[in-house]
Amino acid sequence: MKLAKKLSIATYSSLFVALGAISMQAQAVEVSGDITFVSDYAFRGISQTEEAPAIQGGITLAADSGFYVSVWGSSVDFGGEGTLELDVLLGWSGDIAEDWSADVGIMRYGYPNTEFEGSNFWELYGSVSYKDLTLGLAYSDDYYGNAGNYYYIYAGYSLALTDNLSIDFHIGHNELSDDSSASYLDYGVTLSTEVLGIGLSLAYIDTDIKDCSLCDSRVVFGVSKSF
Template identity: 90%
Template sequence: MTLMKKLSVATYSSLFVALSAASMQTQAVEVSGDVTFVSDYAFRGISQTDEAPALQGGLTLAAESGLYVSVWGSSVDFGGQGTLELDVMLGWSGDIAEDWSADVGIMRYGYPNTEFEGSNFWELYGSVSYKDLTLGLAYSDDYYGNTGNYYYVYAGYSLALSENFGLDFHIGQNEYSDDSSASYLDYGVTLSTEVLGIGLSLAYIDTDIKECTLCDSRVVLGVSKSF
């Protein structure tokens, strides 16, 4: 990442923090969070735990205006090159019209105990939802591992099967502008429910990447508790 890009990202994030802090000082702030266990942490179709289970958790502070600050963490396994992912998000979400909503922000992906260059990176994200359909875009000017410009275009659809069961469909295109051969598609479907206040999910996840064990199709079980 060039110095100018670093300064630009730092400026945006500092401004966002200042605006968020100013807003939250004058508004009621809601605190929410969750703790989750998954049988495999698959990020955009690729296992981040060498196909092993992961423990995850998040905390969000949200103001009435829609501004929010979130921290999210997960155990990871990069073959001895890191065991923790810790992300910070600053954003805004809310209704923009009848049946329409939006979510925009900036996110810092951090790997505190990973030492190789380019492991930490910034990403801008945004999505628009109409009822149960969501279209989104994420962009990084220097993605994980110093791979340069990266775009993630995705779509999701949520279907209520019954009062207690839901089915979520997802498809996303990972586009590497500096190396188009690395670009790939990920997709999946997730069945979810809640039993005695515990969230349960069963997901099928896959990519179109060939000859990659960590990118193959997989079934992921999730158990979560929100508070």
Template identity: 70%
Template sequence: MKMTTTLSSLITAGLLIGLATTSTHSQAVELSGDITFTSDYAFRGISQTDEAPAIQGGLTLSDESGFYVSVWGSSVDFGGEGTLEFDVMLGWSGAINEEWSVDVGVMRYGYPNTEFAGSNFYELYGSLSYQDFTFGLAYSDDYYANAGTYFYLYGGYSYAITDNLALDLHVGQNEYDDSAASYLDWSIGLSTEVLGAGLSLAYVDTDIDDCNLCDSRVIFSVSKSF
């Protein structure tokens, strides 16, 4: 049995558990969301919008136990092969102690108006955070465009320069079945908050050669949480 079938069953079971939790402990359930405008939607270093701006937004229903269900969407541009990404996540996050925290779950990447085979796929993810450091791993048994087994190993660090300005560092290794397709992505950015809106400016790059959508660029984003 393929993992995608198993993951679908897990998502269904998780949603049922979430609904049961909502009805039993309605006072412990919280709905939150965000909306973002970004000058370029770069996913793991590669532009998903042909280096054009994107509108993004998400909603998360979470329980005080740490379980959550999230939906997230973004405009995309795959050269006429799709204009929308819509993702669903089911996971759990929580603190191990005062310094360590964990986040694990399963995610379905969906492209509703994309017609080519393999555009939709599942991914298992997990991350461990210690103070301002985060280390994570994502895995898919059949990645985007039927690329086969895929791993994403990454690390991040956020350094508070001032009370309202942070330096954000990220590096990630993308590992495919076909090792020739594997690559490294990284970013260096600054983030702050002005009048209740989040602002970020980041330099994003990969080690992929001869790829316009993978070249270095500076990306500006503004977001609002609610």
């Protein structure tokens, strides 16, 4: 059964790569990127840096058709067993109706200098947005550390307080179907603004995991520059 699921993800990946390549060859491609400093890199509520600061950055090539390819990286700290995360995404995003938009794709999470087995994994993702409300789902058939089937269901809402100040609400459910005791909720609130072309953010992040210092509530500050 697991082999069938892996073949399914591989098939989706090949098809998406082919469609994306064909689309981007025939159209103008826009390049964008960013570099970010955060006081803690929290991924789905859990610190990836032992609660220490991280440097992050990414670059995206997007075609008029909506297809895009992105590379994103961050410093991490897994107790001396890895210092770099490097992810690759291929997806499509765009409007599907008035006030409605979607974003779907496949992503590979990579940890080039992490030595233990199962550190790299694939994930399918998709979301639908209506105005400022977003509902999304991600799935991996072999999650980080060979954890097996994993589902991430989340919701987010963005509220503009002023022309230059917004607040974002987020809640997500992490489901490990092979080990339901490891499933958990993560949630947070982020306040964002921009000053002289520099993005500033202040986030409150938490999970419902007990007795875990890397999963408890924290405030994360971020500074970013887009180009």
